[in-house]
Amino acid sequence: MTLHIIDRMAVEDEGEGDAVVCLHGLGGTSNTWTPVMQALAGYRVIRPDLPGSGRSAAAGGTLTIEKLVEAVLAVCARLNVSRAHFLGHSMGTIVCQHLAAAQPRLVRSLALFGPLIAPPETARGNIRTRAEKARNEGVRGMHEIALALVNASISADTRQRLPVPTAFVRESLTRQDPEGYARSCEALAAAPAAAVERIEAPVLLMTGDEDVVAPPQSVRAMAERLTGAKSVRTVVLPRCGHxxxxxxxxxCVRELKSFLPAQR
Incomplete structure (x- = not known):
């Protein structure tokens, strides 16, 4: 594995073959994708920590979805990636959609986990409140945010039966820089919807039956809007959260192993 620093972003680059670019969500890092890496054997896998997340420095000024898209394009340009499969989780799925709508030649396929076109209006205010808490309360605020999100964003089955994934989510959140997390919250709260009808690439949508951020009914409605996509597959996993x-x-490994080779 090679670690690049590109425009103050930490970017992991490993493997050979067709490129796969993996974009984490709010409170995530490149490690969001570690559990599914076995599905990506035989590919060149590029995993950035998006600006303000993980090991990457916070972007100056206001962070927006547009700036995140620009950051990903800069990574692709620097690493000579002209065409790639894109994986996204949560906020990362929004970035993926904007990329696919605006840069169809770049995006070979989309595999989106916990996908949403944009946050509903009721959620935007809550996300802004979370940004204020992180900014004003620092590490203590992030601790409280992490505890609340572990209870709300992962399934009851995961919390009760799977201590390692539960600890992973908590650690991913508590280790975020409070200011970087606050700016990421603000980017998500202001996220515009992409012109999803313009997406041409094949799309895999995966969510959990207990996902309160990307509930199954919303994901199915999203699938219906992907009218220009070459193909759309929607998968709802039981006893699974966000x-x-x-x-x-x-x-997820099983679905990716089936989906990605079909797009070569």
Missing amino acids: WTPVERAED
């Missing part, structure tokens, strides 16, 4: 690749890694 952290799909972490909570149900084996199911």
Whole structure:
């Protein structure tokens, strides 16, 4: 594995073959994808920590979805990636959709976990409140945010039966820089919807039956809007919350092993 620092972003780059670019969600890092890496054997896998997340420095000024898209394009340009499969989780799925709509030649396929076109209006205010808490209360605030999200965003089955994924989600959240997390919250709270009808690439949508961020009915409605996509497959995993690749890694590996080779 090679670690690149590109425009103050930490980017992991490993393997050979067709490129796969993996974009984590709010409170995530490149490690969001570690549980499904076995599905990506035989590919060149590029996993950035998006600006303000994980090991990457916070972007100056206001962070927006548009800036995240620009950051990903800069990574692709620097690493000579002209065409790639894109994996996204949560907020990362929004970035993927904007990329696919605006840069169809770049995006070979989309595999989106816990996908949403944009947060509903009721959620935007809550996300902004979370940003204020992280910014004003620092590490203590992030601790409280992590505890609340572990209870709300992963399934009851995961919390009760799977201590390692539960600890993974908590650790991913508590280790975020409070200011970087606050800016990421603000980017998500202001996220515009992509022109999803313009997406041409094949799309895999995966969510959990207990995902409160990307509930099954919303994901199915999203699938209906992907009218220009070459193909659309929707998968709802039982006893699973929002952290799909972490909570149900084996199911996600199985679906990716079926989906990605078909797009070569």
